[in-house]
Amino acid sequence: MSYVNSxxxxxxxxxxxxxxxxxxxxxxxxxxxESNWVTGFxxxxxxxxxxxxxxxxxxxxxxxxxxxxxxxxxxxxLYQIKEFFDVGLVTIRPxxxxxxxxxxxxxxxx
Numbered sequence: 001m002s003y004v005n006s007x008x009x010x011x012x013x014x015x016x017x018x019x020x021x022x023x024x025x026x027x028x029x030x031x032x033x034e035s036n037w038v039t040g041f042x043x044x045x046x047x048x049x050x051x052x053x054x055x056x057x058x059x060x061x062x063x064x065x066x067x068x069x070x071x072x073x074x075x076x077x078l079y080q081i082k083e084f085f086d087v088g089l090v091t092i093r094p095x096x097x098x099x100x101x102x103x104x105x106x107x108x109x110x
Contacts, residue, residue, distance in 0.1 A: 033080050041081070042068065067102040075099045 051063040066088075070078060078090045078101040088103035 033084055035084075038081060038084055041077075045070065063104065065102055065104040067100055069098055069100050072097050072099050 045068050046066060047068070048066050049064070051065075053061045053063075055061055068078060068081065072092060072094070075090065075092070078099055081101055082088050082090055085103070087105070088101055090099060090101050092099050
């Protein structure tokens with residue numbers, strides 16, 4: 001069984017990026033990404049950040065996140081990484097023509 005997935009990103013009512021992909025549930029077509037590849041890719045493109053903000057005199061908030069930013073044409077890579085880790089979100093930022101894979105739950109890093 002196959003299906004067609006279309007990705008269309010618009011910015012100011014103009015098509016910024018458009019792509020059609022044909023998908024199939026035949027597992028022989030798709031190869032899973034390997035852990036060594038993910039390690040190298042995350043080392044090159046990934047970013048950890050820690051944000052500490054002050055809410056009141058004695059109350060602090062800490063946000064820990066890991067993210068990868070890519071051009072929107074490479075969104076499929078981020079979905080494969082998300083599937084590999086089984087955590088996080090992939091979002092699209094059409095004004096900047098980029099997509100972001102982000103993990104922000106602290107307990108998922110441990």
